[in-house]
Amino acid sequence: MSRNPVHDQQATLAAALQPEAPRIAVLLPCYNEEAAIAQVVRDFRQALPQATIYVYDNASSDRTGEVAAAAGARVVRESLRGKGNVVRRMFADIEADIYVLADGDDTYDATAAPRLIETLCHDQLDMINAARSNTSTEAYRRGHQFGNRLFTTMVSTLFGKRFDDILSGYRVFSRRFVKSFPALAQGFEIETELTVHALELRMPVGEVKTAYKERPEGSLSKLSTFKDGFRILLTILKLTKAERPLPFFAAAGAVLALSSVILAFPLLITYLETGLVPRLPTAVLVCALMILAFLSLACGFILDSVALGRRELKRLHYLHLPAPPPFIALEAQSQDEKSASSAPFSCAG
Numbered sequence: 001m002s003r004n005p006v007h008d009q010q011a012t013l014a015a016a017l018q019p020e021a022p023r024i025a026v027l028l029p030c031y032n033e034e035a036a037i038a039q040v041v042r043d044f045r046q047a048l049p050q051a052t053i054y055v056y057d058n059a060s061s062d063r064t065g066e067v068a069a070a071a072g073a074r075v076v077r078e079s080l081r082g083k084g085n086v087v088r089r090m091f092a093d094i095e096a097d098i099y100v101l102a103d104g105d106d107t108y109d110a111t112a113a114p115r116l117i118e119t120l121c122h123d124q125l126d127m128i129n130a131a132r133s134n135t136s137t138e139a140y141r142r143g144h145q146f147g148n149r150l151f152t153t154m155v156s157t158l159f160g161k162r163f164d165d166i167l168s169g170y171r172v173f174s175r176r177f178v179k180s181f182p183a184l185a186q187g188f189e190i191e192t193e194l195t196v197h198a199l200e201l202r203m204p205v206g207e208v209k210t211a212y213k214e215r216p217e218g219s220l221s222k223l224s225t226f227k228d229g230f231r232i233l234l235t236i237l238k239l240t241k242a243e244r245p246l247p248f249f250a251a252a253g254a255v256l257a258l259s260s261v262i263l264a265f266p267l268l269i270t271y272l273e274t275g276l277v278p279r280l281p282t283a284v285l286v287c288a289l290m291i292l293a294f295l296s297l298a299c300g301f302i303l304d305s306v307a308l309g310r311r312e313l314k315r316l317h318y319l320h321l322p323a324p325p326p327f328i329a330l331e332a333q334s335q336d337e338k339s340a341s342s343a344p345f346s347c348a349g
Helices: 005-017 037-047 064-070 083-093 110-122 142-159 190-200 225-243 245-274 280-320 335-340
Strands: 024-030 052-057 074-077 098-101 127-134 171-174 205-212
Touching: 024 037, 024 064, 024 083, 037 052, 037 064, 037 110, 052 064, 052 083, 064 074, 083 098, 083 190, 098 110, 110 127, 110 171, 110 205, 127 190, 142 190, 142 225, 190 225, 225 245, 225 280, 245 280
Parallel strands: 024 052, 024 098, 052 074, 127 205
Antiparallel strands: 098 171, 127 171
């Protein structure tokens, strides 16, 4: 039976219009993770066989880079210490449609990655935050849990509540998020900056609970509870000053004005009783504090206008980038198509 040329043309056209599978990049910043990185690479390779896995070795003193390369990852060395510095380099270097960011310490569940990517594509989101669900008391120490709740509450109060775990290191991003993110943090405060960036631009985001397990034997935590906690707190304050200047400087002005009133009250009582102001230095201080209070409020109004302009420019740059592609389930694939792309999902380009 002869082939119908019209059918051949239709098949060719359908193949041409078939959306390509998205380029997926798995980003693993590492510092001295020789004991864990090989297993992490293998787990993500099994969960996302179509993805390219990048390991950025942050000047490790052990064999992290060699072990990662032997496991099949693309290894890049970054000499500038700090997770924020590594993430900045990753976002600048790597070109992809979907980015999966995780730690190289084997504490996050790689098998959840396909579900996170599917949610990102299906719901047209720019970021999925993998909120940690503790599976072991050793994995998520009480001090870290308390700090996470404290900082999450602070960020929710200042910038809006859309996440329950702002310090998770396991996230999935669209290209639009990655290429619009300035990445100014240097260390573990990078997660806070990622969260505030999404909240400030009011991006479509989501959060999915994922398992969080303890480190394998031989892998040591690089997070200092008090030192890094203080840096995260300082980052929140800096971001508040930069992105919410009016409330920040109004609060400072209120403290100055209240101090001025408290110091002025005894002077006022003495003046009403005697008609004199005996403590002239205190009176000068009272006037100076009140002047500073009004100057702080004025700075807040001015900087609020500047922040609005910066936010508009960031939003315009964000909109200039292509939106996340919609999710398309490929339920009826031929065997040849399945062998060409082993992904159970795809995104329209």
